[in-house]
Amino acid sequence: MRIEVNGNHYEVGEGKLLDILLDLGFDVPHLCYHKAIGSYGACRLCLVEIEENGWKIVTSCSTDVKDGMKIRTSSKRIWELRKGVVELLANYTSSEVIKKLASSYGIEVKGDKKCVLCGLCVNVCNLIGISAISFENRGVGRRVNAPFGIPTEFCVGCLACTNVCPTGAIRFENGKLMVGDRVLSEHRFLRCERCGKEVLSEKHYEKLSVEGVLCESCKKYVQAKKRINSRL
Known part of the structure; x- marks a missing residue:
């Protein structure tokens, strides 16, 4: 598919607009979206404009990319809407992520919590x-x-x-x-049988069909050693 972002053209695949924009290197702030989980649309920070019978605001995390789509990631309208969201967050929370966002909009952080209720x-x-x-x-x-x-x-x-x-x-x-x-x-966390590093909880181990407890590094070492020994 071919899309236009801020006046430039790009060949892209299917997917959510936010993922595509991030892959293309555009800075689109977001808090409540994770690719492995899907769209939730709670934070409203990932707002962009798309041309569809005039320019309209959409949440990029919940919008599918379409061939020929025209997108603006930055405009006065978007800036004002995002600033409004950041102001609300800054009055409630004080995490480093919010401090960074607030600083970019010239907003004072007054909150004292880390949780932003992103879900x-x-x-x-x-x-x-x-x-x-x-x-x-x-x-x-x-x-x-x-x-x-x-x-x-x-x-x-x-x-x-x-x-x-x-x-x-x-x-x-x-x-x-x-x-x-x-x-x-x-x-209670179980430790790696080889290096002693904490790996996973007892309850999590009981849910998994695995034998022995190894951290990722030691697991790779043991597997590599087995492959070498099998060739001797």
Whole structure:
């Protein structure tokens, strides 16, 4: 397909507009989108303009690329809309990601939380079929938590939530999965049989059909050694 971005033409494949723009090197801010999870459209930062019976604003994370599409990634209208979103976030959160965005728009950060309520952690937990965490409350009291605010036994400690979190709000410390000052679950991690590095939780290990516990580096070493020995 052939598309036009900011007056320049590009040959691209199918996919979500945000992915295509990022692959082409365009700086499109986003918080709630992860390619492995799909579109959620919560943060509204990835707004762009497309020409469709006049120029209209769309969320690039939820828009499919079409042949002949014309896109603007930067305009006064887009800048003002994004600035409005960043102002709201800066009043609530203070993560490094938000500080960087706020600085680019000349906005003072007043918030004191790391979580931006993007929903990625909740969505990835649902996607893998565990659903151990969710949103609770509404409005200013909305937050991510375990059911009834009690550390959940359903969490397997895969840490997918920590990997997709854009701000580092969800973290694993001293055997505890936490967001803010709330403990979501507790886990004992198994160590690599070769180097002693913590690899995965006991619950996660029980869910996997694997023998032995090896970190990625040691796994590659053992596999390479087996291949060499098989040729001798």
